[in-house]
Amino acid sequence: MSGIHSKFNKGIIGWIDYRLPIFTILDDMVGTGYPTPRNLNYWWNFGSLAGLCLVIQIVTGIVLAMHYTPHVDLAFASVEHIMRDVNYGWLLRYVHANGASMFFVVVYIHIFRGLYFGSYKSPREVLWFLGIIIFLLMMATAFMGYVLPWGQMSFWGATVITNLFSAIPVVGDYIVTLLWGGFSVDNPTLNRFFSLHYLLPFAIAAVVVLHILALHQHGSNNPLGIDANGPQDKIPFHPYYTVKDLFGIAVFLIFFSALVFYAPNMLGEVDNYIEANPLVTPAHIVPEWYFLPFYAILRSIPDKLFGVLAMFGSILLLFVLPWLDTSRVRSARFRPVFKVFFYVFIADCVLLLVCGGKPPEGIWLILGRIGTAYYFIHFLILLPVIGFWERPLPLPKSISEPVLGGGKPAAAVAAPAKE
Amino acid sequence: MATSGSNGGADGVVRRDFLTIAAGAFTAVGVAAAIWPFVHQMNPSADVLALSSTEVDISKVQAGQAITVLWRGKPVFVRHRTEAEIDAARRDDTASLPDPQKDADRVKKAEWLITLGVCTHLGCVPLAFQGDYKGWFCPCHGSHYDTSGRIRKGPAPRNLEVPQYAFLNDTRVKIG
Numbered sequence: 001m002s003g004i005h006s007k008f009n010k011g012i013i014g015w016i017d018y019r020l021p022i023f024t025i026l027d028d029m030v031g032t033g034y035p036t037p038r039n040l041n042y043w044w045n046f047g048s049l050a051g052l053c054l055v056i057q058i059v060t061g062i063v064l065a066m067h068y069t070p071h072v073d074l075a076f077a078s079v080e081h082i083m084r085d086v087n088y089g090w091l092l093r094y095v096h097a098n099g100a101s102m103f104f105v106v107v108y109i110h111i112f113r114g115l116y117f118g119s120y121k122s123p124r125e126v127l128w129f130l131g132i133i134i135f136l137l138m139m140a141t142a143f144m145g146y147v148l149p150w151g152q153m154s155f156w157g158a159t160v161i162t163n164l165f166s167a168i169p170v171v172g173d174y175i176v177t178l179l180w181g182g183f184s185v186d187n188p189t190l191n192r193f194f195s196l197h198y199l200l201p202f203a204i205a206a207v208v209v210l211h212i213l214a215l216h217q218h219g220s221n222n223p224l225g226i227d228a229n230g231p232q233d234k235i236p237f238h239p240y241y242t243v244k245d246l247f248g249i250a251v252f253l254i255f256f257s258a259l260v261f262y263a264p265n266m267l268g269e270v271d272n273y274i275e276a277n278p279l280v281t282p283a284h285i286v287p288e289w290y291f292l293p294f295y296a297i298l299r300s301i302p303d304k305l306f307g308v309l310a311m312f313g314s315i316l317l318l319f320v321l322p323w324l325d326t327s328r329v330r331s332a333r334f335r336p337v338f339k340v341f342f343y344v345f346i347a348d349c350v351l352l353l354v355c356g357g358k359p360p361e362g363i364w365l366i367l368g369r370i371g372t373a374y375y376f377i378h379f380l381i382l383l384p385v386i387g388f389w390e391r392p393l394p395l396p397k398s399i400s401e402p403v404l405g406g407g408k409p410a411a412a413v414a415a416p417a418k419e
Numbered sequence: 420m421a422t423s424g425s426n427g428g429a430d431g432v433v434r435r436d437f438l439t440i441a442a443g444a445f446t447a448v449g450v451a452a453a454i455w456p457f458v459h460q461m462n463p464s465a466d467v468l469a470l471s472s473t474e475v476d477i478s479k480v481q482a483g484q485a486i487t488v489l490w491r492g493k494p495v496f497v498r499h500r501t502e503a504e505i506d507a508a509r510r511d512d513t514a515s516l517p518d519p520q521k522d523a524d525r526v527k528k529a530e531w532l533i534t535l536g537v538c539t540h541l542g543c544v545p546l547a548f549q550g551d552y553k554g555w556f557c558p559c560h561g562s563h564y565d566t567s568g569r570i571r572k573g574p575a576p577r578n579l580e581v582p583q584y585a586f587l588n589d590t591r592v593k594i595g
């Protein structure tokens with residue numbers, strides 16, 4: 001990586017690179033010096049899209065912070081001031097609010113991509129862990145950001161979510177008081193949430209650097225889930241994937257713009273345009289859509305402590321996924337049984353998302369409970385068992401073979417992989 | 420690196436080990452002491468703690484009515500109970516309660532029930548005169564409280580909390 005034998009040895013770039021090998025490093029990370037599997041499909045665009053979302057959130061957030069006031073008496077009015085008085089304030093806020101939604105859309109697709117193609121398996125476990133940590137930090141950031149406009153949903157969402165910690169035996173109530181800085185969600189809470197909402201995105205950026213470092217250690221997984229055999233299986237990141245990522249960004253921005261300019265409040269809750277009132281809880285409080293599946297899990301368990309444990313457990317489970325999935329074949333393309341259950345699992349997540357938005361009564365409560373049970377069954381029972389019994393299809397010998405041969409693997413069924 | 424010295428005891432312990440352990444322990448205590456202010460600053464500050472009581476005029480609250488007042492940023496229910504509500508609450512002293520408590524232990528004067536207006540599940544404000552027991556109903560996740568503010572059904576684990584309060588005279592209550 002040192003600039004001494006680098007290809008950047010001419011002119012001013014060469015002069016700089018000799019002293020600070022920044023061009024060499026970039027070239028090795030996202031340039032011609034980074035060999036990438038030649039068969040990556042469009043599901044591999046979502047990593048760079050997530051990075052773009054983070055940048056959009058940071059840029060719009062920093063300018064919003066120039067006009068926003070973190071005080072219970074002024075916060076709501078300052079957001080209205082942004083919307084009505086600040087030049088292009090409406091645009092910046094709509095981009096930031098919908099940007100959070102788009103960020104989650106992108107990251108969810110990114111995660112399901114990993115689930116389908118087995119990207120969490122050896123040797124990419126740490127890469128996967130770092131991804132989950134980013135996801136947890138994102139959830140914390142989005143939650144605290146949603147509190148800032150100090151509407152009714154902001155306030156009651158903050159109340160319900162911070163109260164989750166009161167379920168912890170013995171120290172729960174002390175923790176909640178510590179989080180609030182008072183005896184309810186109030187001005188100290190709003191202030192610290194603003195401080196942390198500003199900080200965490202930069203913490204995310206730092207973890208993203210580690211995520212990419214871990215990625216580059218063994219390179220990207222690919223749709224076939226097999227390791228590259230040699231240079232014939234790889235192409236340089238630049239120009240091939242830089243161009244493909246840019247194309248993805250253009251398409252993404254079309255969807256993003258449609259949301260921001262034509263339906264900026266579609267994903268929001270009308271109640272959040274009512275200023276926070278600590279005496280009245282809205283009849284139907286719901287979190288933002290991206291939290292609904294977890295909210296459904298929380299509500300489907302009739303016990304406070306176990307409800308909270310199940311909700312956190314549903315995410316923490318992802319940390320042990322590399323060991324729960326006992327199959328050594330990565331890609332679902334060669335796992336006919338797993339593939340079916342993968343789609344059932346997606347349907348289950350959608351079911352939970354729908355249930356989370358409905359009042360927890362009657363049929364919705366029952367469906368929510370079924371969905372919750374299946375969620376855990378999928379990870380704790382189905383994945384270990386399927387990996388054991390399934391007969392995987394024969395794997396191609398190399399990445400370049402099926403690419404040149406038309407992309408379809410032979411249909412014959414192999415004997416189950418015995419160890 | 421220090422084991423080559425001549426002060427080694429029979430069991431291989433050298434004077435340097437004492438220094439290492441002492442320095443390590445001292446550092447640990449120092450780090451903990453340095454972290455504590457950063458944690459404790461998050462707890463309620465002196466002015467928040469100072470605002471800890473509030474006085475309420477209850478003379479205008481008729482039997483069968485309830486008011487909600489703000490105390491330490493939290494709603495407090497002051498409910499003037501009817502005879503029927505008091506009877507129902509007492510009758511249920513012997514029912515199977517998730518958090519057993521006698522009605523008499525939850526009030527100072529039977530006709531005045533004073534509790535925090537904070538659902539013990541996740542902190543929403545329950546709605547008065549609703550739910551299966553006509554006490555309160557919490558719309559957030561469906562907890563039902565009776566006319567003594569006791570949890571009867573739903574995910575909330577405990578009865579509505581009774582704050583510290585005192586009747587200053589017949590028409591004024593001091594909460595906190």
Ligand code: HEM
Nearest residue numbers: 057058061062064065068097100142145146148149198201
């Ligand atoms: C991971 C990146 C981020 C996410 C997911 C995120 C998410 C959110 C969300 C969901 C809201 C509420 C939007 C609304 O309904 O009004 C919000 C508000 C806000 N965010 Fe962020 N944010 C991020 C980064 C940042 C950064 C880096 C700043 C810089 C200071 C920032 C500053 C603000 C401000 C001032 C508000 C209040 C104004 C408003 O409500 O629009 N955000 N954020």
Ligand code: FES
Nearest residue numbers: 538540541557560
């Ligand atoms: S907060 Fe009242 S039932 Fe959940």
